[in-house]
Amino acid sequence: MLLTSILCVPLVIGLLCLFARPRKLVEFLNIAGFVSVLVLGVKLFKTVVANKGNAVAEWGEFLRADALSTWMVLLIAVVSLATSLYAVRYFRRDLADATVTERRFREFYVLTPLFATGMLLVVLANNLGVMWIAVEGMALSSVLLVALYNRKTSLEAAWKYVMLGGLGLVLALFGTIFTYAAAVGKTGAAMPSFNWSRLLAMAPHLDHHLMTLAFIFVLVGYGTKAGLAPMHTWLPDAHSEAPSPTSAMLSGVSLKIAVYALLRFHILTTACLGTGFSRNLLLGFGLSSMLLAGPFILVQKNLKRMLAYSSLEHVGLICVAVGMNAPLTVFGALLHMGYHALTKPVLFFAAGNIHQQFHTLDFRRIGSGLVRTMPVTAVLLGLAAVAVSGLPPFGLFVSELTVIAGGFTSNYAWVSIVILTSLIIVFCGVLNKLAGLLLGPSDGKHPRETISASNVAAMSLPLGTLLLFTAWLPGSLRQLMEQAASIIRGIP
Amino acid sequence: MNISTPEAASQLITLLASLMLVLQLLLAVQQMLVTNIRIFALQSLLLAAIAGVVGYAYGAWHVYVIALLTILGKVFFLPWRLERLVRQIKIEQEIHPFVNMPASMLICGALTVLAYVVARPITSLERIGSNTLAVAIALLLTGFFLMINRRKAITQVLALLTMENGVMLAAIALTTYGMPLVVEIGIFFDVVVAVMVLGILVFRIRESFASMDVSKLNELKW
Numbered sequence: 001m002l003l004t005s006i007l008c009v010p011l012v013i014g015l016l017c018l019f020a021r022p023r024k025l026v027e028f029l030n031i032a033g034f035v036s037v038l039v040l041g042v043k044l045f046k047t048v049v050a051n052k053g054n055a056v057a058e059w060g061e062f063l064r065a066d067a068l069s070t071w072m073v074l075l076i077a078v079v080s081l082a083t084s085l086y087a088v089r090y091f092r093r094d095l096a097d098a099t100v101t102e103r104r105f106r107e108f109y110v111l112t113p114l115f116a117t118g119m120l121l122v123v124l125a126n127n128l129g130v131m132w133i134a135v136e137g138m139a140l141s142s143v144l145l146v147a148l149y150n151r152k153t154s155l156e157a158a159w160k161y162v163m164l165g166g167l168g169l170v171l172a173l174f175g176t177i178f179t180y181a182a183a184v185g186k187t188g189a190a191m192p193s194f195n196w197s198r199l200l201a202m203a204p205h206l207d208h209h210l211m212t213l214a215f216i217f218v219l220v221g222y223g224t225k226a227g228l229a230p231m232h233t234w235l236p237d238a239h240s241e242a243p244s245p246t247s248a249m250l251s252g253v254s255l256k257i258a259v260y261a262l263l264r265f266h267i268l269t270t271a272c273l274g275t276g277f278s279r280n281l282l283l284g285f286g287l288s289s290m291l292l293a294g295p296f297i298l299v300q301k302n303l304k305r306m307l308a309y310s311s312l313e314h315v316g317l318i319c320v321a322v323g324m325n326a327p328l329t330v331f332g333a334l335l336h337m338g339y340h341a342l343t344k345p346v347l348f349f350a351a352g353n354i355h356q357q358f359h360t361l362d363f364r365r366i367g368s369g370l371v372r373t374m375p376v377t378a379v380l381l382g383l384a385a386v387a388v389s390g391l392p393p394f395g396l397f398v399s400e401l402t403v404i405a406g407g408f409t410s411n412y413a414w415v416s417i418v419i420l421t422s423l424i425i426v427f428c429g430v431l432n433k434l435a436g437l438l439l440g441p442s443d444g445k446h447p448r449e450t451i452s453a454s455n456v457a458a459m460s461l462p463l464g465t466l467l468l469f470t471a472w473l474p475g476s477l478r479q480l481m482e483q484a485a486s487i488i489r490g491i492p
Numbered sequence: 493m494n495i496s497t498p499e500a501a502s503q504l505i506t507l508l509a510s511l512m513l514v515l516q517l518l519l520a521v522q523q524m525l526v527t528n529i530r531i532f533a534l535q536s537l538l539l540a541a542i543a544g545v546v547g548y549a550y551g552a553w554h555v556y557v558i559a560l561l562t563i564l565g566k567v568f569f570l571p572w573r574l575e576r577l578v579r580q581i582k583i584e585q586e587i588h589p590f591v592n593m594p595a596s597m598l599i600c601g602a603l604t605v606l607a608y609v610v611a612r613p614i615t616s617l618e619r620i621g622s623n624t625l626a627v628a629i630a631l632l633l634t635g636f637f638l639m640i641n642r643r644k645a646i647t648q649v650l651a652l653l654t655m656e657n658g659v660m661l662a663a664i665a666l667t668t669y670g671m672p673l674v675v676e677i678g679i680f681f682d683v684v685v686a687v688m689v690l691g692i693l694v695f696r697i698r699e700s701f702a703s704m705d706v707s708k709l710n711e712l713k714w
Contacts, residue, residue, distance in 0.1 A: 127672070127674070127675065129671050129672065129674070129675030129678065129679070130674065130675060130678060132675075132679075133675070133678035133679060133681075133682050136682045136686070137682060137685075140682070140685055140686055140689050143689055143693065144689060144692065144693075147693060147696065150696060150700065151700075152700050152701065152711065153711050153712055155693070155696055155697050155700055155701075155709070156709035156710075156711055156712055157712060158693055159645070159693060159697065159706060159709055160709070160712075162689070162690065162693065163639075163648060163652070166652050166686065167636075167639070167652070167655075170632070170635075170652065170655045170656055170659055173656075173659050173679070174632070174659050174662065177659065177662055177663045177666060177667070177671065178666070180663075180666075180667060180671055181617065181663075181666035181667050184619070184666070184667045184668070185619075190668075190669060191667075191669050191672060194671065194672050194675060207617070209613075209614065209617070210614075210617060210666075213614070236712075237712045240712075241712070
């Protein structure tokens, strides 16, 4: 009952928070809930590795976790846990400043576990229709989180998010139906199974024409949710207007969940057609996202918007790496997902601290010399920025190098060169902006930050984990990722 | 007419599907908000009728469930909820589209033709009705247009819902029995929750902007 409990824990926590009165209890429930999801996730990880990569299934294969799903479960658990740790001090301060009302505070603690449940269901559902429902559920639970502050700009961001997301999801549903239709009539039953694992088993018999169409619809649909260019326009708005804990979850993990959904269809399409059709499309959209993100980072005036574009860059890189389809690049893509999930939240948490201190995210209005007024936040932000721009000693350096090296060794040298170029642009942009922000003289008008243990812990734990897993990647984790990579590459 | 034979059912479905398209075109030119909502309800009723015909002709009980859910959700509940929202926020009834009526009519006509062209190579995949898939794609495309062409937040929600109707029509056309029941029920609840969430958002936008004109939502740029 492992999978069922992974799904039920956050769901129950969300419902409990609806009724729990004391604020401390609500905060505690969230943290405790995500700790248990992480523990269960690790247990699932051990089971799957012990199973030699065979999937764990429950409810007659309704829920199914193979290596790829397990990896995603771990990412969701880690990011949600970091978020719930950080949210404690963040919302206490917002409540003290009267930036949020009591009602909105509760809304956050109810919707965040539901958001996490949605994401977990996406990766654990075997039925592709149920997966679509979960993606929609995840989108709906996060919309009100984006609009939490009720400012004009956050409402605008939420509206764009829900409308573009809704359009994307309608297209993805169209694609999902096409996929199902491709299986109708190919088996004896009037209504074939809609389970991914069953469809994969009969993939060569699926209707080729319909699968081609289906993948295009799904790519545009889930691609919108993943923020792939040119369907990314909602992304910087939603990620910058949401409260920082939500931004961390949106950027850190929900984009990757949409990529995961896309990957499931990619695997199916490749198995059906036997060509590089879906692979090349992923490569193209990934490259366009990477190339588009750089210039926007260079001219960006708003800290969180800059971080959002950086997420666009990383999602692009993941898609490109999968598109190249070499053992090394796909492994690198999975590694990159993990390292990015550990880094991006820290950046958004630091941005949240800055926002609460200065009440703005505009680089010019914050000025410079943050390291003097907010030493702890500034140092952590600096470290995370070094990590996210792909510098050693942080893991993103390793994963990016893996992808680039994989490209050079597998006839995709030109792609590797494009990746390198866009990474350098982003590197210059991010470090230039942040150096200006962190270093230099301070205007001295703002009080020094007050340091809180939970805040520092929420930010340094993911960074510490990142360093740990960069220096020492456990053999079992590597094994899991290798299994996941072979699932993506369609090698049983 | 005896509709228990698949051929007769197929003809009836073709008729009902084309009526859905007619309603969609009506939606494009109708200027009153509440009438718009009622046209959508009627369109959903036709969708439910199609599901009912399939259920009857093929003796599939689970398609009846789909029909019933559609009637409860999209014919009664959602239109009722949307109309209540319109009353609550006391907005003026008239829709001011960006493109005027004759031009919208022409554009929708062109989009319908385009849908038929697009669907041409795949009509052989239809299992029921003739050109139902083309109608579904036409609903999708004109839904897109309606969404772009409307300023009021509620009308954009309606456009999204008509697109969803198109997708459900495609599901029946391509697979006869629709999707497994668990999926259909899930989609149903998602749509209902989506409209509730959108309702909350529309309400808040109306409060903050003193308007429902989404073209005023233009502060965030790159």
